[in-house]
Amino acid sequence: MDKSTIRSRLLQCRKAMSRDARLAANERILRRITRLEAWQHARSMLLYLPVNGEVDTWPFFEDCMRRHVQVFLPCCRKQEPGCMDFFQVRNKDQLVPGAYNIPEPDPDQCLLMREPSADIVLVPGVGFDRHGFRIGYGGGYYDRFFARHPMDKALIIGLAFACQIMDQLPHDPWDKPVDMVVTEDEGITE
Ligand SMILES: Nc1nc2c(c(=O)[nH]1)N(C=O)[C@@H](CNc1ccc(C(=O)N[C@@H](CCC(=O)O)C(=O)O)cc1)CN2
């Protein structure tokens, strides 16, 4: 199967989850993540905010705000498709509706992260495999970002529901596996 066929199947299965199943799964993912020692010790994180039924990261954002952990969120470049930058966000009021209707940092109010580095990176995905390879919406945003900024010191965690996990996904030379994938059922590391 090619990437785009797999992408649409995985999106379909995520969409098919009931509201209750999604809420319960989000709750379990939250518990798994916040129990991680790395999460408890992290002082800075690159997060994302959810669209289209992705794993809900608002509770992570709130947890960071409460504990004064630095949070950086992506902002898609308008002139360069497939490129994004991270900006530091200090509160919800610094967010504006962005590309694909995802809340984004307002570049006028937020500090651009010139040399990205962080303790943890949470990565969204349409699907992941057991080796940490990821398939996204096909824009190549995270691929390009990690190519420019490998984030070698960070723990890179992919978030997904169990139905989004495949044994093996096709991957291209530019795909870089995440360090860990967390679903409601398990934490997957190699
Ligand atoms: N929450 C979140 N933020 C993110 C990403 C992401 O995957 N999730 N990105 C990671 O790359 C970047 C934005 N890229 C995106 C690319 C496409 C779509 C999107 O919704 N595409 C289709 C819908 C697909 C479908 O549901 O069928 C569309 O254009 O309508 C969303 C984000 C940066 N921020």
Ligand SMILES: Nc1ncnc2c1ncn2[C@@H]1O[C@H](COP(=O)(O)OP(=O)(O)OP(=O)(O)O)[C@@H](O)[C@H]1O
């Ligand atoms: N490092 C890179 N430099 C230039 N182009 C890249 C790079 N990485 C990926 N691309 C391009 O991005 C496109 C999308 O790649 P791919 O299908 O792997 O996206 P994806 O991982 O599903 O998307 P996303 O990261 O946005 O969620 C490909 O056409 C590829 O050529």
